[in-house]
Amino acid sequence: MARTVLFADLRGSTALFGTLGNAQAAAIVTQTIGLLSRVVAQNGGKVVKTLGDGLMALFDGAPAAVHAAREMQDSIARIMAEADTGAAALRLYVAMAHGEIVEVAGDSFGDAVNVAARLLDHAGDNEVLITQQVHEQLAAVERQRFKSLERLHLRGRSEPCHVYRLESWYDDDAPPSTLFTDFTDTPLADCIRLAVSGEAQQVFTAQQTPIVVGRSPDSTFCIDDSRVSRLHARIEWHGGNFHLSDQSSNGSFVRFTGDTEIVVLRRGVCMLHGNGVIGLGATPADPRAACLHFEVFSYASQLPGTGS
Template identity: 70%
Template structure:
């Protein structure tokens, strides 16, 4: 008999299994994959969740409480890191994508259906490697501290849904790690590298200590770009590991064309390192004459 109730739905999907089979062969790769999915299942149960079904290289689970599902998602990421560290194979690491949605579901014959299931499955398509994405309905039911561990990615258009969905991404869950916010100060090793951005003939220069630089349609953005194809919080430029990186967080994507390079780098919820100089198209490729574009240049200044 079918029963209806509110639950948090979790989808988890492993990436990199194909290259693992190519590198290690069927026997060893299958052992690692099976062990990994088994560990993910144990994590679900440790947080009082229930595995509905395994899906090849992943699984679907349900939880009574959103906070339990969020903790499970974080523990899953930690488990993947431990498994690959113990494997000592030299193969490409497995990556895990996790998506959570909350709402009414219907349970029929040990399976689950409903809008929350559909939303979680579609949201998983937007998750990058080692990312945890949650809907606004999940985020709203977390504690105040736990909500601060996520940053908003604006509204995403999910496949098959007319209305966009407000989405948040996990930044950190460790209690001893500083909680990052969208407009917080970011400090790193001092560097002589600088970033110059040019929009509409206006130049602005940023040091690593002045990142993140937020690009978007929102007046709160570092650079506000008024264009319908640009999301409110479209992209961020951050300083990591001695380089500036562009991180797309939009619905329509970001497009990077480096000087003297014929190919355009397409970012859809992805990241790339900026080097030299070039042009960034927000929401459309730089070739589009109506695209909202800004030019960038990475340069060094002389230090004493």
């Protein structure tokens, strides 16, 4: 049976635990997941399972799933406002796909499940991403609320997937009143500077993505090192951000400038911001590692008179 699969992932809970302590943070997270589950049921969906700080749900059709995603975002904003913790807001990432589903022993399987799960890796803060199959089910007025991101390469899939991002929740032109910061005055990070230690740097714009990094001579950015896979990683731009997607055998390791923690990616995705270094096939702490230095910036901020 064809169903719409929705994955929702709540992020920011780690910061809550660090700021508020275990008891209060756990209460907020538990309350939020419970509320998201009720939103699913109120829109005719069924929660298949909860996944740590998120959930997977099934809907008979796309319109109900999209409406549920909107209510989820609004509900989280209300919870955080009522909690008045002074901590950073929780953020919800939502992804949907539509297709044939097989339900076995209380779980669900199928290509749509895999696509929705992989698509969630590409969602930015408070973003809702849907596939073309979901988009086609919506009424014309609802489809206009989505912006095409063209085709994204999802982990584990050979063929790219046409993806849309929800741009507007509301029926009027008034800006939504939520906890989440308005970044409209912030220059869009639409350029990335890449360089291997001791070599000339290269600058790529958002329009020049995806950037393929690997040992293959056909890569956009070729790095000749035995621990680097032929097609090691991809850098893509969507949602106003650059994302690094590891596709290698040995993994990618990201260290942001000023942070001691290293983000380990093994077939995973990480949003790149500011500047830092990417270890390809080995951690940047290894002096022999092939390291790719990066800096994300706005083209507009580099123009004369912008104060940069």
